[in-house]
Amino acid sequence: MPIKLTTEKLDYFGRGIAYLDKKIIFIENALPGEEVLIEITKEKKSFAEGKVIDYLTTSPERVIPKCPYYEECGGCNLSHFKEQLHFKKTEFVSLIKSNCHLDVNPIVIESPKNYYYRNKVTLKIENYKWGYYENQSHQFVSINQCLIAKESINKIIKRQDLFKIATGEIVIRSNYNDEILISINTESKYEVDIEELKKDNRLLGIIINDKIYYGQDSFIEFIDNYLFKVSINSFFQVNIDILKEIFKILSKTNTTNMIDLYCGVGVLGTVINKEKLYGIENSYSSIKDALLNAKMNKQENNYYLLGDSSKISEIKDNIDLIIVDPPRSGINKKTMEHILNLNVGSIIYMSCNPHTLSRDLKKLKDKYCIKECYLFDMFPQTYHFETICILTKK
Ligand SMILES: C[S@@+](CC[C@H](N)C(=O)[O-])C[C@H]1O[C@@H](n2cnc3c(N)ncnc32)[C@H](O)[C@@H]1O
Structure with missing residues (x-):
C-alpha cells in the first residue's frame, strides 16, 4: 500500500530522507519539503528504501532532468536538483566537521560545462x-x-x-x-x-x-601549453575545464623538492614550480607516460618510481612539499605513517572522496592546519565532487 511521507533532507548521495515511525526511509528523486506517495522497495531492521509513485507537492528546487534515462540509469542522481553545488558544499563542510572536528569554508569552483564535460x-x-x-x-x-x-x-x-x-x-x-x-x-x-x-x-x-x-x-592531451601522453590504461582527470582551474591554483605554488604521490601520468606535479620532483604511481602504463611527459614538458629534474605509495619511504632527499591525489580509498596506513615521519612543511591533498579525506585529515590534523580549501564541481549532475586542501605545518 502506498505511504504518504514528507522528505526532510537529502543524504550524501542525494536521496531524500523521510521518517516513518522514527524509521529512516531513503527515497530516490525526492527533495526536501516534498510530500510524496511512495512504495517500499527494500525493508531492513534499521532503515528502508522507497520509490516515489506520486508527488503530492513539489519543491521549487526541482528541475526536469534533461536526460531521457534519468529514471533508470544510476549515474546522474542530482539532475533533478537546481542547487547541486550548494548541496555539495554543505555536505562537505558538515562531513569534515563531524568526522574530524575541523571547520572548512571551501572556495567553490563551478564547472564551465554542466553537460557534455566527461572525456x-x-x-x-x-x-x-x-x-x-x-x-x-x-x-x-x-x-x-x-x-x-x-x-x-x-x-x-x-x-x-x-x-x-x-x-x-x-x-x-x-x-x-x-x-x-x-x-x-x-x-x-x-x-x-x-x-x-x-x-x-x-x-x-x-x-x-x-x-x-x-x-x-x-x-596526447594538450592543456595550458602542457602536453601529456595518455595511454588507454592510464588515469586522466575527466573534466578538463575543471583541471584547468586546478592548474591555476597549483601553478601559484613554489617549492624546492617535492613528491607527487599517486602521480598518474605526472599531471599535477608538472604545473607546480619546483627544482626537483619524485613521482610515485603503481600503474606501469601511467609511469611510462609520466617519464615521457616530463621530457615533453621540459621537466629536467623529475624522477618516477613504480610501485605502491608506501615507496615514499625510499626517498631520502629533503622534501618540502607532498602533493597527494589518491584513489577513492584514500591514503593507506603504511603510507600515512611515512608521510607523518617525513614531516614536510606543506601537503596538498586532492581528493574525490570526502569520506576517506576526512579519515586522513584526522590523522594529519595534529601536525597540520588547513590553510586553503577548494571544492571543484568536477562531476556535475552527480553527487561526486573534487576537493583540494592545502595543509601547512603548525
Ligand atoms: C585519482 S588518480 C590521480 C592521478 C594523478 N594525480 C592525476 O591527477 O592525473 C590516482 C592514481 O593513483 C594510482 N594508485 C592507486 N593506488 C595506488 C597505490 N596504492 N600506490 C600508488 N599509486 C596508486 C592510480 O593508478 C591513479 O593513477
Whole structure:
C-alpha cells in the first residue's frame, strides 16, 4: 500500500530522507519539503528504501532532468536538483566537521560545462547494445546518448551499430582535439566497421582485450601549453575545464623538492614550480607516460618510481612539499605513517572522496592546519565532487 511521507533532507548521495515511525526511509528523486506517495522497495531492521509513485507537492528546487534515462540509469542522481553545488558544499563542510572536528569554508569552483564535460565513459555491452546498470543493480539500461559525456563520445555511442560485439565492456576516451581512443573487453566474437566509423570521427585507436585492433593505444592531451601522453590504461582527470582551474591554483605554488604521490601520468606535479620532483604511481602504463611527459614538458629534474605509495619511504632527499591525489580509498596506513615521519612543511591533498579525506585529515590534523580549501564541481549532475586542501605545518 502506498505511504504518504514528507522528505526532510537529502543524504550524501542525494536521496531524500523521510521518517516513518522514527524509521529512516531513503527515497530516490525526492527533495526536501516534498510530500510524496511512495512504495517500499527494500525493508531492513534499521532503515528502508522507497520509490516515489506520486508527488503530492513539489519543491521549487526541482528541475526536469534533461536526460531521457534519468529514471533508470544510476549515474546522474542530482539532475533533478537546481542547487547541486550548494548541496555539495554543505555536505562537505558538515562531513569534515563531524568526522574530524575541523571547520572548512571551501572556495567553490563551478564547472564551465554542466553537460557534455566527461572525456571518458565506461559502458556495458549486452546483447549488442551499450548501456549502464540501473542504480545499485545489474539491471541493464541500453542508451543511445549520455548527456554528461563530450559530444565526440556521443557520436561514437550513436554508432554502436558498427560494433558487432554481443557482450563485454567498452571504454571511450576523447582528448582536447576530439580524437577518440576505444578499449573493449569481451569474451564474444568481435568485428568493428572501422572504415565507416572513421568517416565521421577522429578515431585514433581501438584496443580489444588489451591488443591493438586498429591504430594506436594512446593519445596526447594538450592543456595550458602542457602536453601529456595518455595511454588507454592510464588515469586522466575527466573534466578538463575543471583541471584547468586546478592548474591555476597549483601553478601559484613554489617549492624546492617535492613528491607527487599517486602521480598518474605526472599531471599535477608538472604545473607546480619546483627544482626537483619524485613521482610515485603503481600503474606501469601511467609511469611510462609520466617519464615521457616530463621530457615533453621540459621537466629536467623529475624522477618516477613504480610501485605502491608506501615507496615514499625510499626517498631520502629533503622534501618540502607532498602533493597527494589518491584513489577513492584514500591514503593507506603504511603510507600515512611515512608521510607523518617525513614531516614536510606543506601537503596538498586532492581528493574525490570526502569520506576517506576526512579519515586522513584526522590523522594529519595534529601536525597540520588547513590553510586553503577548494571544492571543484568536477562531476556535475552527480553527487561526486573534487576537493583540494592545502595543509601547512603548525
Ligand atoms: C585519482 S588518480 C590521480 C592521478 C594523478 N594525480 C592525476 O591527477 O592525473 C590516482 C592514481 O593513483 C594510482 N594508485 C592507486 N593506488 C595506488 C597505490 N596504492 N600506490 C600508488 N599509486 C596508486 C592510480 O593508478 C591513479 O593513477
